[in-house]
Amino acid sequence: MPRPQKILRRVLLLATAVLTQLCNAQDCESLKTATPEAIVSALDHGEIKTELCSRAVFRRIEQFPNDESIPLLIRHLGFRRPISNEPHGLRSQYPAVDALWKLGPAAEPALIDFIARQEDEKGVQHANALEALGLIRQGDVVPTIKLLRERSASVAGTPAARRLDSAAQYLWQHYCSAKLQLCEKQLRESD
DSSP, X not given: OOHHHHHHHHHHHHHHHHXXXXXXXXXXXXXXXXXXXXXXXXXXXXXOOSHHHHHHHHHHHHHSOHHHHHHHHHHTXXXXXXXOSSOOTTOXXXXXXXXXXXXXXXXXXXXXXXXXXXXXXXXXXXXXXXXXXXXXXXXXXXXXXXXXXXXXXXXXXXHHHXXXXXXXXXXXXHHSGGGHHHHHHHHHHHO
């Protein structure tokens, strides 16, 4: 290939790479002050395309009152953070899990209701609800297991009771295994 064609080819490749990056970039400033309706619309229509915008959206949701933020977060438990080269540390790939963890015990009743109603126990939303429940009290799942058992007893004999019992068993297995004796003692004391 003659030299001018090689140069032109390299320039076109470089321009394509730069334009692709610019097209993938997203202005997130408006999301930082968006209404709940605008946030839901952006999430539901796949408009959140970057790590930065994902962070802005979920931080904004955390600022809403709990009666607005918790249902929004549960509705979007399956939203996966857009892939990025940016280090994400210990953050989950699912920002709703992190946001529910930050909201703390106030999110537990709604998460327990979600688990009771959620028929797809193999889905990512169900798994993320369990993960959020495990994180809310920094791994001290005994109070959460108690809540799950109480709710299960209130709906005994139903599919919801089985799902709640299964969730309690999951938390027991995944969070109490290292401190089994302590968990057993705390659960016995509550009975």
